[in-house]
Amino acid sequence: MFAWAVLKIAGCGVLAELFQRNRLVRTWAFLLFAAVASVMVVFFLANGMSASAGFIYKWFDNQAIKTSIILGLSVQNIPIVVFFAAVLCISLYYNIFYPKELRRLRSGGFYALIFTAMMLLVASTNIMQLLVSVFFIDLMTFYLLWTDKIKRKFLFYNFISDVLLMLLLAAVWGIGHKTQLNQLLRIGANDNRLLLGIIWLTAVFLKSGLFLFHNYILDWQENGFVRSLYLFYGATPLAGLIIMLKTAAVGHYHNFLWPALDIFAALTMLGSFAGSIRADNLKAKMLYWNLMLLGLMFALLSLGQKELLRVFPLLPLCGVLISSVILLPMVGAAYETSISKMGGFAGKMKLSLGLTFIALAGELHLLINLINEKNYWWIMGFAILHLLSLTFVIGRIYFGQSGAGERVWVELKNPHLLYWFVPLLLIAAIWFAYPSPDIKLALFLPLCIFLSWCFSKDMFNRFAIRKDASGEYAVTLFNLLLIEPLKVLGRVLWLLIDFVLLEKVLYSLAGKSINLCIAISMRLHGNTRFAGAVFFMSGLMALAAVYYFK
Amino acid sequence: MKYNIAAFLPEFFLLLTVITAILAELFRSRATPKTFYTIAKTGMIAAFLASVVFYNQTPLPGYYENNAHITLFKGVVYVLSGSCMYLSLKWFLGLDRPSFAFYLLVLLSVLFLTAALSAVNLAVMFAFLTAAFALNIFFMCLDEESFTAARRLVGTVLAVIVLVIFGLTEIYMQTGSLNFDKVAAMYVSSPLNGRAYSAGAALLAVVFLMLGAAPFHLWQYETAEKGILPAVCFINTVPVFIYFAVLVKLAGSLLAPVYMTMYPAVLGFALLSVAVGALSANGESNLRRLFVCIRVFVVGVVLAALGKYSLNNVFGSFVYLLVSLLALIGIHTVFYGLKSKGVYLKQLQSISGVAESKPYLAAAMLFFMVSLLGMPPLLGFLGILSVTNVLVSTGAYAVIAAVLFGFLVMAAAYLRVIRVMYFDGRSVLFDRTDRGIYLMLAINIILVLILLINPRFLLTDIEKLLF
């Protein structure tokens, strides 16, 4: 059942790609959304939150390797599936009417295909399926990216990540010859455990864009909002998280690994916090908030798989919620994305502001409900950082001194009703999940408003800079430590060995020696009379000499 | 007695043909090149048939004998000479030149060479051999351009005569006879002294010179460069067989101790021939001289394979020689087709781009050169295989290395020719090629292919004949 649902969605995606239209685009986009949503609704109504039988394809069965593709739904994967399904539906929904999206059917199709690949990843129980799904996610994501520059960086990070992942799994498989993911622990003490662990971490960090590796994700601010949203929550960053979840056994290869993850998660949160404060572009800020959330989720994973699984689907949906409410001022301000060109919007966008605070309160309510002994500090830390950052931005947009131009002021209004649907739905979902009223909620709203008002003051402007944070740390490091030395080494090797040693010394010497012999031979054969006599006599003398010396 | 004299028929037919040719030249007013070709061809066929019929009949015991081994060589000579004569006809007809002298010389050469092979007396053998070699002077006199070569050849022939006389005299003084048995007995029974050695060495040196082994090879260059194409074709191919057979006879039985003593020098000559042939071929721009270099190389490999003389060595070197000469004949056949504005082309650059307008000629040339290179699956591979197998079985690994290195250097020369023919642009307009050339090429290629597909004929049957 589950497999059929996924395949139907994939079919919708394929059809959307094959039959692209230039007319009635929104209608087609709506039809795509309706088709996908109906498949999901039918599936969930039929199965509910129960496990579903899997589709098994026996893929490879030879002496060296045996593996299958399995597409089934297990109990522990259900929240993850629900989350991705929700993200897909939300993205397809926005895809219908968001005006900055020019190729709705194409992007919608890719969303569906990425979802299919993601389901393959979520359902994977063996190495091969995991790898195949990861590659397909990368492939589809690549086609969604807008410019050459973004594609190049995406390629760089994700392809390296995929290769590292492949190396890791190849190494582990080579030791134990077991393809099942639950057999990953079967390696010996001397089997380069630390190195494999480092490869694992690097692969995931690259894939998900954690601290030092986040630049390719930041480039997505040049993409449209819907694409950015889906790419973050439906594609590679979350794919990295799922990979780590599936291969969590590798974390036990060495004592250093989980602490290292904690460090990177913390650095991601802190770095993203700083970035979200300093960035001027609203889309960049959204990405930083998403990264902060991602950091938190990785931190929860380091506490145990159950810790992560229990926060699905609502915690990541919270990220979608925040993005959708921050979208409101952007849409309302005629799609202005620079914070510095916003400010003082509260007067004309009260409804948006209200919804934003409710969403923020909802997020805090959720976070409080998710707190337990293990994750207390992580969630608290995240909540504080997130709250500060969000209120800082909200304060600047709604209460701060205006930098908006005339065009923005003229068009400034609350967005269309369609933009409200998603945030309201998500807030409702949170309340539905945790309906018990919380006294702390009564404090959140005023706290948020107060903080926003504080941050709207000019004194906090120094924390904001006009241009986005650069931080091409990883790229610079890679270039300096790896690429440039390799290039130099290549050139030196070529110069010293190929050119000097081989060409100029060995081959040149051999060639010249032979040419010399040829020249001597030609010379000797030139003057036939004299040379003939000399040769003749020397021959006779050789014959004589042989007898003499014998 | 009648029966034994009948065994002289091949020689008789050849002599008769010579006389007929002379008479035709003297008395026939409208004698064309075809006339002399027909006469020579008839005589050659008759001689061939007669030699096959009386293959093991000894006409004059003690002086002149036949056996399967000798008949084999004679047969090859007759066939090769026949094909040379046919090709030469095209040349003479094309240039409208008199052919009497040429055909006469060919007939006489064949007569002397076959007679030398059958001789059982050293004096008879060397007399015929020297006479055959001396005819080269007259071959060079067929054209004004080659008179200088003829003059230089006189010196070479004189040197040959001196050595022969010296050798024969010394041997006669030691044994009192020049019959093979007596000579062989002398060399086997008594320890080898300086005089005996020098006599034997002188005779062997003559054979090396005639073969064209370095350092006695220089006479060939000018001969090939200046001589007319038919003469060059004949000289470079046909007599080599006989000289090889004579060498085998001398090294194997008559002068065996001398040969064994001088083996290091022979090996030196072999390797020198290989080196000189390969290196010079890379420097030559004249096609005739280039293929002379190849011939020197072939002779070098043959000598190297002959080694310290055993039946296997002889067999291996014979196979290599045969396949190489087949290929050389093929190449010379191609030369007959390379003509521009009535002039036969000699320079390598002048045949550039020939593949464009004469694809079949170029393909044939490629075929034969690749065969000479020893590249499988062509016949030359059998040759190089025989040589290498023989050398490996005797443990001569250093020689193998040198020979194979020589092949590699020689390959550069072949590749150069292929490059000029196929990859460079055409520089001249080529004349129409006579169909007879294509016919000869086709026959040669078919023969090569038959031998290739069924090498038992070449190897097994000949092995039986030889051993």
Next chain:
Amino acid sequence: MVPYLLLITIMPLVGMIFVFTAKDNEKTKGRNVLNVAILTVGMNLFLIVRALNLIKPGYGNLQLSESYNWINTPQINLSFGADSFAMLLIFGVHLAVLIGMWGVRNAARGQKPRMVFVLLFLSMINGFFMAADIFSFFIFFEALLLPLYMMVGMFGEARRRNNLFRFMLYNLCGAFLLFAAIVVLYNHGEKNLLLGGIKNLHLGSAGETAVWTAIFIAFMSRIPIWPFHSWIASVNSGIKDPLVFISANIMPLTGIYGFMRFWPKTVPDTIVLQVAVLEVISVITMLFIALIAWVNRDIRYKIFSFASIYYIFFLLGVFLPTDQILLNVGYSLFACLLIFASMEVLVSYQLSEQSSKNLSAGGILSSMPKMSKAFSFMMLAGAGFPLSAMFINNFVIMAGLMNYSLVSALAAAAALLLISVTLLQELYRRKDEINPVSALSLKDKAKDISGGDLFFMTAVGVILLLSLFNPVWFMKG
């Protein structure tokens, strides 16, 4: 019993004769010749698939054996035999050549000599892969050189003829070394020595060293490993004709195959050091070629590098002390052949459009949607995406390598990664839709490939995709 193996070897020779004698003038423009050649390859493919279905899958057990007495003194029989590995390679080579033929079907000149030498090359390489005794092996090993030399000389770049010359010479050097080694083995072993019997021979220490070193060098000279890499690279990157380029890049396969057949699983002590040295050199060469490809602007060089790096990678797989993954190497090789052949044909078309319309490569695919689809598929498959048998089989080989030598494996992975990134860079550079400069220069747009071309490439893509799911889908059972 039908002598399939002999027929498969001879069929291209027969086709070659027909091609040689086919009418080729201004009117026919090479069509006759091409049709005969394609028909020959098609018929041979039929025989190959038939033979594949008669063979039990597996590596090492040569089946459909045929033996023909050739020479009695020395006694040499020409023996043929094939396992599924060899047949798979032959199948892959034929498909690659067919792709190349498709790529040159509109060639203006030289169709006859091209087809003659390609068919000769094909015949020789068939014989090589099916050779079961040492002499057959050597005969076809050396016989390959001539048609390749002729093709590259006639259709390659004139100014690289010196490099072609050297390339031929060192290949001949390798061939002669192998020849000497084979004759030595023959003289030490039983007459008519089969390939599998080599490991049972006992030579002295010096003999062993000399023979195996000679064999080593002979096979190495075919593969673009240092120090043989620069001329091979120079020669290959100068070939503009796609069919000849493909043929030239099939050549290194002979070196790898040679190692596979000759290489004993128990390496003699005398050459253990040489193996280690070879592995180090291989890995360094991989990195080296990958780096050069990355900075080089010539896409043909990149394709050549792609093929070379993978060949060396497969060679490393061959040297692993296990036979179990050799079939996986075969599956990967099959896919690799098809991929790089397709890449070359597509790139040739693009380059010809660029030169005829004075366009730059950047964004050229934006006006060629069909070409874009086909090209993207091939480049992605080449980059290692799960679109062909290369994906899973490379995984298996890499696993084996990691188990054996972690450093080699990591270095090899780095090289594979580099070349994949290089290919992908080229892909999106050509697909770049937004670049305003390329948009301006596309006034006179590049002409897209026809529907027939796309159909052909789709068929190739389908074969590759099917190979992802089942590498031997064309075999029964």
